[in-house]
Amino acid sequence: MLKVLKQLHLPLWLLLSCVLATLWVLLSPEAGLGRVSRLTNSWSDSTEDSSPEHVCNCSGILQGDVEALEQAKLLTITKEFHQRIHIPDESYVRATQDCRNFKLKRKYNTQPLSEEEEDLPLAYSIVVHQKVQSFERLLRSIYTPQNLYCIHVDKQAAASVTAAISAIASCFPNVFMVSRREEVVYASWSRVQADLNCMAHLYNVSSQWKYFINLCGQDFPLKTNLETVRMLRSLWGGNSLESEQMPSGKKHRVTVVHKIVNRAMEKTKEAKTPPPFNLPILSGSAYMVVSRGFIHSVLTDSRIQALMDWAKDTYSPDEFLWATIQRIPGVPGSNWPNSKYDMSDVNAIARLVKWEHHEGSQGSLQAVYPLCHGRHVRSVCVYGAGDLHWMIQQHHLFANKFDTDTDPIAIYCLEKYLRQKALADVH
Structure with a gap:
């Protein structure tokens, strides 16, 4: 290109202007080759091709294919598989010593994917007490640079959990540990107080965000950030929660x-x-x-x-x-x-939860939702891969509960599905 411009015998100042203008067009975030191509290279549609889960047929699992689900189930019951996918807390502390490499290797989205999302920043409270690996995958799945994330780690959490989550948060300017932590006792006021502490912190740290969403470490999104923003706009300033x-x-x-x-x-x-x-x-x-x-x-x-x-x-x-x-x-x-x-949890968009006493076989008129494909903890379904086909058809923003110890493939395939959708929206 430079050779062609020289042949036109243009003045030096005009020549430089042409070159700079061309570079600006090519590198501009708004340009066709700018935002999209860089995203495709740095934020690929697969989560981790070398991970043990990648052998699963996620496309088949999401469609409810019986053979794909059986293969996934056989994989998850092996001790070797769970040992291979487990990431010790200390590994996150070491990995985040180089934040740039950590974000690149873990494929964090480090720029807004659209003006629409940038114009409606969100504030998240995430209450955690264990399972750093699950927390990090949740954070990665919802992370965008325009949102804010307040993390509350239980005062009684293991030192390795607190250290690992603190190290992860330190790599992001918009992710922070709450200024006041609580000792959370199940079914007590302390659970409310943990969210209140994050609410106050988020409210005071920025006046830009428009909506607040609270999460726990066993939640996972069912919608991309763009889908979430559009659903929140459709509320016209209203709220959505069970009441x-x-x-x-x-x-x-x-x-x-x-x-x-x-x-x-x-x-x-x-x-x-x-x-x-x-x-x-x-x-x-x-x-x-x-x-x-x-x-x-x-x-x-x-x-x-x-x-x-x-x-x-x-x-x-x-x-x-x-x-x-x-x-x-x-x-x-x-x-x-x-x-x-009145608003039920089924009609609100806040959270999809399968309660054991509301489950039923296919075709049952009394059942609110199909049987759990994972296991139950306190009458709540901890999802398995077999729940995904039904789950992605629901209107909720998030689902609870997920657990990498129960079925990591459910999280892997859902994350892959959401990333592909997000990239498709950008294109």
């Missing part, structure tokens, strides 16, 4: 005082006082997709502050607090407390 009438079998959770005894919640004989302001207590879950305005109310509204003080000695307050706040008049994005506005 419905409290089942009679759960009412003891909020009518009797509970206390922590030997690191477990126990029911006492002391009756609870009525909730403040005669607020109707709704049932829900720990997970939500809410606007920045909702978070502002949680941090500042006197009614909500009184409700939270009242809830501190209840059982599993995370499973009614957010659901109740969502129905308080005046809270941004909230719905009226009338039962006509």
